[in-house]
Amino acid sequence: MDRRNFLKRLSVFFSALFVSGAILKRKLFVGFFSKEAEAAVNAVTNEKLYLRPPGALAEKDFLSTCINCHRCAQACPSDCIKYINDPLNPVLHDTPYIEPREKACILCMKCTQVCPSGSLQPIEDDEGETILENVKMGMAVVDTNICNSYNGYSCGVCIRACPFTEVALKTETWERPIVTDHCVGCGLCEQSCIHYPQAIRVVPIRG
Ligand code: SF4
Ligand code: SF4
Ligand code: SF4
Incomplete structure (x- = not known):
């Protein structure tokens, strides 16, 4: 076998290995050992909540x-999706999440359109209604004890960063931010907050 053929076979072998691994994981968690798998998923989902990309299924289904x-x-395009690094926890390990303080989601919906497993359900990017109706990654919460606008200094940076200003994030006197039920949890407000630690942060929603 010449060198080129050998390398080709090697690459086919590793691709097959990757696909079988993925299938096996899915089977383990949704198929063959469903009771044990469910217990494992339940144990994980009782721990820390991660902010998942838009369109994510409810946490249990997402992990499965x-x-x-x-x-x-x-x-x-914004390079905001990271992967959990926890090899000792095979359910959580290598699943995607977003850390909005570092980099928030710009709501382009591209990740939802390429996910092959349905973990992220496809959402159209119409920069408006569809996103407001279908995206619920989390909910922003303001810490009024430290937010500048609630403490004698008109700020409003988060309000200007929100893609749905006056719909998801409203302005009160002194540019005090008020989060509404329309918040989609993108985290752009948290990323932009000039206070350290951040005075507005997104709490992930577990479906
Ligand atoms: S919607 Fe766009 S910016 Fe947000 S996580 Fe998906 S691909 Fe990244
Ligand atoms: S594209 Fe879908 S299946 Fe692939 S890592 Fe992202 S969420 Fe998981
Ligand atoms: S309030 Fe924050 S998390 Fe909610 S939509 Fe606006 S920028 Fe995104």
């Missing part, structure tokens, strides 16, 4: 279906 292919991050 994500095949860790990394396509969502590859499609993300």
Whole structure:
């Protein structure tokens, strides 16, 4: 066998290994050992909440279906999708999440359109109604004890960063931010907050 053929076979072997691994993980968590798998998923979902990309299924279903292919991050133009690094926890390990203080989601919906497993449900990017209706990654919460606008200094930076100003994030006197039920949890307000630690942060929603 010449060198080129050998390398080709090697690459086919590793691709097959990757796909079987992904399928096996899915089977483990949704198929063959459903009771044990459910217990494992339940144990994990009782721990820390992660902010998942838009369109994510409810946490339990998300963990059961994500095949860790990394396509969502590859499609993300803002480079905001990270992967949990916890090899001792195979359910959580290598699943995508967003840390908005570092980099928030710009709501382009590209990750939702490439996910092959349905863990992220496809959402159209119409920069408005569809996103407001279908995206619920989390909910922003203001800490009025430290927010500048609630403490004698008109700020409003988060309000200007919100893609849905006056719909998801309203302005009160002194540019005090008021979060409404329309918040989609993108985290752009948290990323932009000039206070350290941040005075507005997104709490992930577990479906
Ligand atoms: S919607 Fe766009 S910016 Fe947000 S996580 Fe998905 S790909 Fe990244
Ligand atoms: S594209 Fe879908 S299946 Fe692949 S890692 Fe992202 S969420 Fe998981
Ligand atoms: S309030 Fe924050 S998290 Fe909610 S939509 Fe506006 S910028 Fe995004």
